[in-house]
Amino acid sequence: MSTVLLEDRRIVIDGRPQLLLCGEVHYFRLTRADWADRLDRLRECGGDTVATYVPWLWHELPDGSIDLTGRTHEQRDLAGFLDLAHQRGLRAVVRPGPFIMAEVKNEGIPYRVYEQHPHLLPTTWDGAPISTRTVDYLAPEFLAAADAWYAQVMPVIADRLAGRGGPVVAVQLDNEIGMLSWVTNSPDLTDGLCADLARWAVDRYGKDGATQRVGADPTDPRAWATALRTPAEQQSLALHDDLGRYMRDRYRRYVAALRDSAERHGVRGVPMLVNVHGTGGGRGRTFPVGISQLFESYRGQPQLTSGSDYYLGDLTVTNVADLYVSNAFLAATHGPDQPLTCLEFEAGNGDYGEDLTVLYPPEATELKTRLCVAQGNRLLNLYLFAGGHNPPLAEPVGDGNDRIAFTGERHGFAAPVDPEGRLNSTYDAARRALHAVRGVADLLADGDEEHDGLALGFVPDHYLTEYAHPASTARTAQVSELERFRGMGSRDVLARALLLGGFSFPAVNLQSPPPADAPPVIALASAPTLGADVQRRLVDHLRAGGRLLLHGPLPERDHDGTPCTLLADTLGVTADGWMEGGLHYFPSVVGRDWAAGPAEVRVGYAQLLAGAGEPLLVEVGSGRPCAMEVAVGTGRALIIAADYPCHLGFWRAALDRLGVRRRLRHDADEPGLVLTSTVDRAGQRLLHLLNVAPSAIEFGLRHRDRPLLSGRRLRIPARTGLMLPADVRVGTATLVETSCELLSRSDHEVLLRPTQAEDVAVFATDRKVRADRGEVHVDGATVTVTIRSADHAPLRVAFV
Structure with a gap:
């Protein structure tokens, strides 16, 4: 049995900070016979955790019963899928909604919820019907229906929590809360919500203040609702300001209700997650809108943290700051124990419509991975890792294809593993990225980014x-x-x-x-x-x-x-x-x-x-x-x-x-280098160097005005990155600095990946050093290994 805690912005499992390298695999879109193959592909790629949505729409049957064990269809066997993941040595992050999106119809909500409670579909500006299948989150009927769903799904998850010897290390509450209303500029303005906003406004401003800001008496429900739905120009700025602030509080209460339901039905002792939406068009300029909507839902909540949804496409000088700032803004709304996580980390080739309007270069996945772990992301979920097929709904609805999703039969065309199990070029890029991270996972899991004042x-x-x-x-x-x-x-x-x-x-x-x-x-x-x-x-x-x-x-x-x-x-x-x-x-x-x-x-x-x-x-x-x-x-x-x-x-x-001094300096003339560093609590450091430019960059590097690598120049090819270890312990020895990446280490040896035409690795040790190739030079307690490599094959250095 394992303990999983959020502490000091880390994910701590059994007392040790760890990274969770995840991939999203939808069991409900795969036959049981394919589950093991996709999970093995994830392990081969370097993943250690599988993530999956659980679509309420799929598991609820026409008679109202819930199948989570495959008694009616093998692709409803959530329990079996989680058990198989555990047998394959994978942890699990489960995302049971009630909303899941994922191109599923009704965003995952069963049709009967809307049929039985049509008023759950909100009205919006000017009393018009809303254009999406969202609902009034706090409507009692919806909360009751969601609680009934949780009463079925949460015990299945609870039986498989890490604390009970199972694979589940985290559970996500709902999905992209508030996103549908935002992207359609259609705030939920049901009668119930308007009445609740009136109570909120009176508590905040008093009756007269609320009247002045909205332009109607909050004790007159009809006039108040009309004023909210059709703002007068004189009150427009104040009204919009209050509407946004109220929605933040409403989302907070909704997340609290879901968490209470999950815990009542047995899910306790693992972190809860709330994902934040907002990227679009390959940019992150609107991502903080999602933060603004949801930060009150997770800020300061014990054993709960946010997770980003990053869909940025390629990473270039255009949008590298988008990703960096998105991580920084998200972290700025966290409490002292809440780590960064990314619950949807775009990993495919971008051909979501199968129209070849876009193909992202494979190296985009590697660049984004390297930047996110440098900024302290403790969980990355490659989304979507494996595609699949949308099964037919249990009961036809006459919508053209009667499947669970609107993407047709096949789903996940752009994923590294396509619906038929074939690999595209992004699979190898994801594997390179995850294996590079895995070689220094302990340093990243317990490391924090260093800053420049x-x-x-x-x-x-x-x-x-x-x-x-x-x-x-x-x-x-x-x-x-x-x-x-x-x-x-x-x-x-x-x-x-x-x-x-x-x-x-x-x-x-x-x-x-x-x-x-x-x-x-x-x-x-x-x-x-x-x-x-x-x-x-x-x-x-x-x-x-x-x-x-x-x-x-x-x-x-x-x-x-x-x-x-x-x-x-x-x-x-x-x-x-x-x-x-x-x-x-x-x-x-x-x-x-x-x-x-x-x-x-x-x-x-x-x-x-x-x-x-x-x-x-x-x-x-x-x-x-x-x-x-x-x-x-x-x-x-x-x-x-x-x-x-x-x-x-x-x-x-x-x-x-203003007195700001860069601790890392380079002398390259071309723009495109991103430099940062992380250091763990033992003082072990990683230098993170990314080249997002379209051409190679050659430069000398200094750390706090001290030349690194004895002044040797580095060359980073276009669209690649390096994580260079410094002051890293290898048993009783210390890897002082190197131009190689660290693949693995033990008390007696270290495996390095050369990155330059000529590489060096400098050790502080009184032990004898043997390298499987290259030159070893000893100067007292300093040992320098120099290697010239054309193929960058790994270098093994042993201490005897």
């Missing part, structure tokens, strides 16, 4: 934009403005420049009190809308001697439209004009002092500033400053109110001005 500011309320009434011009303008400036900055330049400029950094949730170990420098992509609470925290940060890089327009109002200039007033700077690029005007800027460059630089916009700060950038046409340096007591701020391009030298100089 700055944090990217995260404002969840900047992403409280999932709803906008179509007729509200004020709300439409606010959402457009926030989408332009928030998060990663205008044109994503702020985050991209930090990451490709060689910095590694966490995020800090600016709507929560700062952690004790908060970095001294905050970089924030600002917008005209910024909450008073956040402005006040930034003011306190500056007055306490902190430093701030503010990129974007000066904040001037709160989210409900109330004027708020706390931050600008403290900075002593005001907005004094706006220059926007267009058909007849092309704003350009020139730098002053440390920001001076060889030529003027065109920008998309420039907000002109007035105040006592030192000008840094001047808009050419007007001759007015659009960037300033300002002292606030012992604190200091750089205000860059223009979308300055991603000139890495400029942004490095800005951070240098």
Whole structure:
């Protein structure tokens, strides 16, 4: 029997931090005869855990009974599948809904739930019916139906928990909560929800305050519901703000109800998971919308954590910062015990429609894997790992194919293992990635990313934009403005420049009190809308001697439209004009002092500033400053109110001005290198080097101004990465540094993978060292192994 705990942002199994390398295999889409093959494929790929949805729609029969043991169909034998996974040496993560999505009809909810309770399908803006098969999550009838489903499925899972000697190490509650309403801009506005929101608003603002913000009396149900469904323009910003905040609380209560149901029906002693949606179109710019919706559902909840859904396609200079920032923003909403996990880690070739409109290169999986583990993801679930076939519904519904899903008979066309069990090119890439991670899994499972003394500011309320009434011009303008400036900055330049400029950094949730170990420098992509609470925290940060890089327009109002200039007033700077690029005007800027460059630089916009700060950038046409340096007591701020391009030298100089020093430095001229490092509690380190550029990059590397590898230059081919160990114990010896990757180690030997035309491995030891090839040079207690390898075959070094 095993104990599974979330501690110190780690997954601790039987007292030892561990990584869970998962693959999603849907037993219900495979014949029993294929189960063992797919599970073996997962093990061969380097996985140690299988994940699966459990579709309520499939397991509930026409007579209302539930089959989870295969008495009516072998593909309903959840118990048998989990038992087989256990026999094959795999752990399991189970995802029993009630919603599962996965292209299953009704998102996995049985048809009879809608037929018996048609009012569960919500109305939305202007009283219109909602366009998706979502439900009012807190409707008593739905909670009762979901509890009845849990009463059947959870005991089957509970019998197979790790604490009872089984394979199950985690259980996911529901799936992508709130996603359907967001992507269709269709908030649930049933009568019951409107009445509940009235109680929430009165508790928060009082009766008069609620009336003023929504424009209707909360004790008049009909008038109140009408005002919510068709907002008056005067109340629009306040109403949308309250609607989003209320939905966060509603999702929190829904997750709490599901957890209570799961525990009542026996699932206790393993972590619970809530997955966060939001990527789309190969980008992560909207992923924080999902965080904003759900962070109150998991934040600070014991033995529960979030899991990301990452669908980013390829990883290039375009979107590498998306992935990095998504991980950082998610971590910023976690408590001290909650680790990062990824419950849907895109692993296939991207041909989801079988139309060949896209094929992702195989190396994308490897690059994304390497970056996620470097940032502390303790669980990665390759989704979808194996395809299958959609069986017919137990009872025909006359919808054209009468199968459980709308993808036809075959499902998972793009997966590394296709529906017929054939491997595509992404299988080998996934195997390379997982085996590379497995060689240093103990260092990653107990390691934390090291940072450079700055944090990217995260404002969840900047992403409280999932709803906008179509007729509200004020709300439409606010959402457009926030989408332009928030998060990663205008044109994503702020985050991209930090990451490709060689910095590694966490995020800090600016709507929560700062952690004790908060970095001294905050970089924030600002917008005209910024909450008073956040402005006040930034003011306190500056007055306490902190430093701030503010990129974007000066904040001037709160989210409900109330004027708020706390931050600008403290900075002593005001907005004094706006220059926007267009058909007849092309704003350009020139730098002053440390920001001076060889030529003027065109920008998309420039907000002109007035105040006592030192000008840094001047808009050419007007001759007015659009960037300033300002002292606030012992604190200091750089205000860059223009979308300055991603000139890495400029942004490095800005951070240098604020006292940020990169601990890892390279001298490559080409952009595309991402550098970070992790260190475990014993001081063992991994250097994570990724090249997301389309060409090879050669460079020298320094750590805290000390040349690494005796100044030898490294070459990383296009679209590959390295994890180089440093100060890693090998028995009584220490692997001080090497240009090889670590494949395995024991007390007496180490297996290394060469990566360069000439590699070195430096050991500190008083034992005799033998290498199966190459040259061994001994200098006192320092032993250097040098190898020249064309095929990069593994190198075995033994200690005798």
